[in-house]
Structure formats: structure tokens, C-alpha cells
Amino acid sequence: MIGDGTRPGIIWNSEAGDSAPASPHRPSATIVTSDHFEDMASEQRRALHAQAAKRGTQLLVVGSPAYPIADDVPGRPKLLFVEGRRPGVLDAPRVAVVGTRAASVHGLTDAWELGAFLGAAGISVVSGLAIGIDGAAHHGALQAAQAADAAHHAALQSRADEQCRDEGWPPSGKDEPPTPAAGPVGVVATGLDIVYPRRHRTLFERVRQYGVLVGEQPFGVPPARGRFPVRNRIIAALADVVVVVEATLSGGSRITAERALDYGRPVLAVPGSRRNPAAAGCNALLADGAQPLLDPSDVLVALGLTPGGRRLWRSAPAATKRQPASAAAASVLKALAGEAAHPDQLASRTGLDPGQVALAVEELVALGLATRDRGFIWPV
């Protein structure tokens, strides 16, 4: 059911403009799915092309050279809608980073760092633009893409300056520095003209700017519960490797992981504490044979690339960070023991009084060694 991609009842409005998908005065809507594209009346097809041209949407059909999903994926959508300034990001190696919406502070940090690491390594990050892990991974990838962009512009500028000095204007244009190839790939479960969740509208815009949005639903299709698992198969199909950062036992990330296994993609999972319900899905994946992700460079190994440089997470993190000045802060940091704790728990573990604990936490937060979340203290 999930893999076949043909779900009835998807509405594409062939007449209404793209700006008003939810208009109550919607004229006669035609029910189509993207798989009906070939069978579509030429009139409808023209309307679709017109709307896509107006929005700058690429329509990628199976068989076209830019179509990004490999042939061996059963039930791949026959038509993909792609929007964004950098369609080239689909040519880079692609890694999906997915996870739960109810993520912990640690999960969000891991997802962000992973996104940034992959982006800096020239790997595109595929995810679902949801609240939580997905969004954090995209934000990390965007950070890397922006940094790469800035470096690229600086390199272009300095080269242009050099050539002007050596050869005079105009520059010859040979051996240009390569343009950054990697960026975020956001896979949506709605039409590309719908932003869901609304809170991520800025994220949508930025992903459009530094990468691409991909979807299989025609314009105007609203979010619906059943469309997200269907979307997850595209995430799995687009990715060369799937990483699950934090997942609950029943979440959609496990569907993504299952599809990835169906398609023969390696699945990596970040192990977590048994006390963390948001890590239960990852731990279950590990028990089922997924590879543990203990460091971002493990992804490079899974991609068949050679990891270079030091291990980002495995090298003792404390050594690279600032040390708390006061003895109380040091003992509170030790008492945190890498997990979230309530100040009362910290007080009983350290023997400090609540006031001293509060001051120590204040110091740790100021140093960036801990954060607060709804009354609990998390080591960073």
C-alpha cells in the first residue's frame, strides 16, 4: 500500500491559479494522481505545464536524465515536482536524516551537527521538513551550505582580483573554483505550493534558496495523515544512506527505515538511553541489525567514502570545551553524567543546596556547557 504510490482522491486543480489553492470558490476540480500523467488529457497537461512554468517548477518524469530516483526502486513516482534554485544538489551523494517530531535537546543537537557535517563534506541532506529532527537536520545543512557559498564567493572574488592584475579584464574564465554541490533536499507530503507545517515557512524558503523541495503531489494537495508515510518512501528512495537520529517506537521514521531496507539502502541509527522514549525507535532498529552511528564520519564509511580527519563526536568532547571555573559548576556538570536532570536531582547528587545548584547551572549555561528545557538541565 505504502510503496505503490497511487492513492486515489488526490485533487489537482487544473484551473485555479497557484496563489489560491484553498479558495472556497474552487472551480471544478479534476481528480488525478501524478501516475496518471501519461494518460492525462493534453489540455490538463498543458495547464499543469503552464502552472509549473509560472512557479518555476521542474517536472521530472521517469526516464528523463535529471530524474533522481534509481531504477531499482519499486513503485517510484512517475512524476516528481522539484522546486529550488539548486537542482544540482540532487547530483551530490544524498543522505537522509530523519527522526521524531518530539525530539529531545540532545537529539536536536545531534541532528543539527550531523546536517552541518554532511553539508560541509559535500553531501546533500534529505529530510521531511517536519518539526523536530527533520528541521534541525535541514538547519544544519543550510548552515553548511551558506558557509560553502560564502567561501565560494570569496574564492571567486579573489581569483577575479588576481586575474585582473595578471591579464587584465575580462578574466579568461578557466579553472573556476567548483560551485558548491551539496545542499538540503526537502521532501514534502503536500503540493509544492503548500507549506506544512506553517511554523517552518522560513525554513521552506531557505531550503528553496540553497537546495530543492521535492514532492510527488500536484499543486494544491493539502496535508493529510495518510500522505506522510507515502512521502517517507520517497525520502528512502532518494537517499543513498538513511540515518535515524531519534525515533519513537511508533513514529514515521521507522517506516522510512523499513522502506530503505526494502530498497537496499544502509540504515544507521543513533543509539540512545533506554530512559529516553525518543530513542526507543532507534534502539529497536539497532536491535534489528541497523548500524550504530557513533560519529558523523560513520556515514562516510556507509557511503563508501574514506573518512578523513578526526572523529567529531568520539574525541573526548570535554577536552575541546571550556571548563567551568567554580568547583560547584564542575561537580554539577559531572553529576549531569551526560543526561538530562532536574536541579533537585543535581542537588541530591552533589550535596549542594538548591541555590548553589542554580548558580552553578547559570554558569554552565553561560559557558555553553548546558541548556535548560522546561525546568530540566541538559548537558550540551
Next chain:
Amino acid sequence: MLACVRSAMLFGVEGLIIDVQVHVSTGLPSYTVVGLPDAAVRESRDRVRAALLSSGLTWPLRRVTVNLAPSGVRKSGPGLDLPFALALMMAADELPDGVLDGVAVIGELGLDGTLRPVPGVLAMVDALRRAGTSAVLLPADNAPEAALVTGMRILPATSLAQARSALKGEEEWPPPPRSPRSLMDGADGDDIVTDLSVVRGLAGGRKALEVAAAGAHHLFMVGPPGAGKTLLARCLPSVLPPLEDDESLEVTRIHSAAGQPLGGQLVRSRPFRAPHHTASAAALVGGGRGRPSPGEVTLAHRGVLFLDELGEFSPLVLDALRQPLEERVVRIARQGASVAFPADFLLIACSNPCPCGLGPPRCICSEAHRLRYRRRLSAPLIDRFDLRVALGPAAPGDPAGAPSQPMKDRVTEAIARQRRRYRNLPWRRNARIPASALRRAIPLTPAAEDALQQAAYRREWSGRGLACTHRVARTLADLSGTEAISPEHVMLAASLREDVL
């Protein structure tokens, strides 16, 4: 023949002086009450008539007109029965003229002529004293309460017949009750208060409770079910010092007016009101049909209003709290008159962190569920809590806590410091300092100011957050017995105002 008797009735929680004028003239027997009487007042005719006949007196078969002055205010309540009866007897020459000069009369009559107590006597007698009346004749059951007003001669009566013979000088007035004020001094009543020694762990929550009690800072506690939120809140009365003398009289007057049982004693311990979450807006802030009656916020005046499971209260009801929280008075407008109820209370509220109740590290709620739960509580209301703490999970090995007495001593001392500091100012407690006067009233050292700005910057606070932390820091300094606010006090204050939801 004309007779005039002074009486009083309740208007909100204040007493209002009423003059009862009775005119008896020849003509067809009739009885008319003018001067905006309500149903209970109009019905008094039948009670008065039966009581007179039961007491062996006669009802004058003449034309009787009763006027209630001032005539522009709606008269309510049964407390005007006795003044009607006595004025009628005077007008009908059953009583000598002048026996009620300088004497006010309050009381409800039974059909057998006995006198029944009325609510709000304290407020009425207090108003009569301020109007220059020196003696008051009232039901014996109300006498102990009336005796709380100093400088007033109390004439207690059990029946109409006894009042009549005492007024005529045929028998002595019973001795007035001893002023219970002296009896009550120091004693805190026999309420059973929960002592903090039953609370295990919750070090952070205890600290927040102490600060709330000392500075009158509103406190919002979030924690998993069974963490001890309610227990902790119920312990609050055990660390609060008794009401001061002027506060005590004020609170007793309000409770008397609201018909709360007093037992003829001044309320000395601070009120603790815990309305259920199904309470309506009128029950919480006052109002209701006809004569506006005080709500829970007014009954909690100078004490504590405890709202357990804040998220279960109707949002409309909670929004009605915002105005009394700001102005510390509830104004209820009715056609013709508006009533002001005092409402200076300490608000303690509890909530679960999310629908699953487990709290951040182990929560299994989805983001959407959590947001929906959070939206039940309006952000402006949550912003009005100076103290917001998340209670930790209870650990089985937590030692039994310290008893209340040491904390009560610290709180009492901190309150005394505030009284000394603010003796010529219109507020008494740190939490009540208006934002405009904050810098002048409690200046910060440059180091403390720096700490405050840093804390505010890190937490992206509004101006209110800044002011609240400033006040809480002052209370922390008061609790530690120092005059200067240190940067540590500011940081601690900031850590007591977290985003807990």
C-alpha cells in the same frame, strides 16, 4: 406619628447606613414600603406582623408608611426586620420616644418573635461607628462579632419582647460579650495546617514556596502527577505569619459580609482558598444575580488563592483573573451602582507539564499535543507569575523534609524587613512595588544590574520579566537578611522564573 430608627445593610463588603422612617396615620389599614426595597425587605411586613402578635403586642390597624433612606439605593436583606418593628412600635406609642436616640438596630425576626443573626454584622457595625453611632442593638448571636469593633456599645437581644422591655427599662440589658480580640491574640484558630515535614525532597519547590510567602510573589508550579505540587501548596499556610491587626479586621469584615462562619472571632490566620476548576467567572471574581457577592479572589484577600490544575479552568474564567491580579481590586458594575471588592491575594497555581504528565526527559507527547495543552493557558496569565518552577520527579530515597517553623521564622523576618523599608510607602510587599518605582525603591548595584541584564538577554525577557526578577531578587536578599542585592540573588531570582511549559 413619625418614628425614625437608624440601621445598616451590606453593600458589597461594606456597610451602608440606612434610616428607617415609619409613619402611622389615620386612614384605611394599610402597609406600604417605599425606598427601593427588594423582595426580602418587602416580605418583612409579614414577619414583623407575626412577630409582634407572637410577642403579645398589637399590629396597629392604621395606615403605615415605611420609608428607607437614602431612597436611591436598592435595599436588600432581612436585617431591616427589627428596625421596622421597633420604629413601628415607637410610632404607635408602644415605646417611649427617644429610647433609640444614638442607638442603631440590626436584626432579622422569626415569626415567634425571636431574633435571628444576619451576615456581615462586622462591616455594618464598623460603618455605624464611623458614622458616629455609639450603640447598636442586635441579635445576641451576632454580638460577639459586633464586639470586635472597638468603641461601640453592644446591646444584645434574643427576642423582640426582651428588646422591648430592656428599652423601656423594665429589665437590664444582658452583659455584652467580652471582646474576643484579647482571647484570640496569638492563637491561630484550630485549623489543621499541613506541615512541611511531610514533604519529601522538592528542594527547589520549597525554596520557591518560601520566596512566594516572603515577598507575596505569585507562584506557578509544573510537575508530573504525584510530584507533590498540591501537597506543597497546601503547606503554604504553615509558613505564613498571621494577619496584622488592620488586615485581620479587614479580612474578618469581608468574610462576615460573605456569610462565612466566623464563630465571633477575628480571622487571624491568612485565608487559603482552593476553588475547584469547574468554578465560574462569577464564583471566582465575584458577581452573581442581584446583589453582587464577593468571589473567591476577595475571600482570599490578604491570603492565598490556590488554583490546582490550572489548565482545566475555563480560559474565560482565567482571563477574568488578569484584572484583579493587576489592580488588586475587583470592580463589578451593575445598573445604578458599582461595587469594589478588595482582592489582594497570593496566587499559587499548579499544572501538569503536558498531557502525558511525565515532563521533558521522558515525555511521550507529540509536539502538537504539547502545544495544544499549552495553549489552554494564556501566555499573558503565565507571564504574571513572578515564580515559575518545574518540580522534579520524586525519588524514593528522598529524606523527609525540614518542618515549617524555621521557614516561617525566615518568612516572618523577611516580611518585617519589608514593612520597615516600605513604612511610608503605599505598598507592603516586594511583589507589589509598581514597576515605575522599582529603581528608586530597591536600587541595584552595578554588578547586580549587570547580572540582571545578562539573565534577561539569555532568556529573551520582556520588561515584565525584568521587573519580576528584580523584585524576587529583593525578596531573596530579604530572606538572607542582607540590605544589598547581590548578583547571586539576581541569578537565583532568574532561575526561579523559567519557561516551564
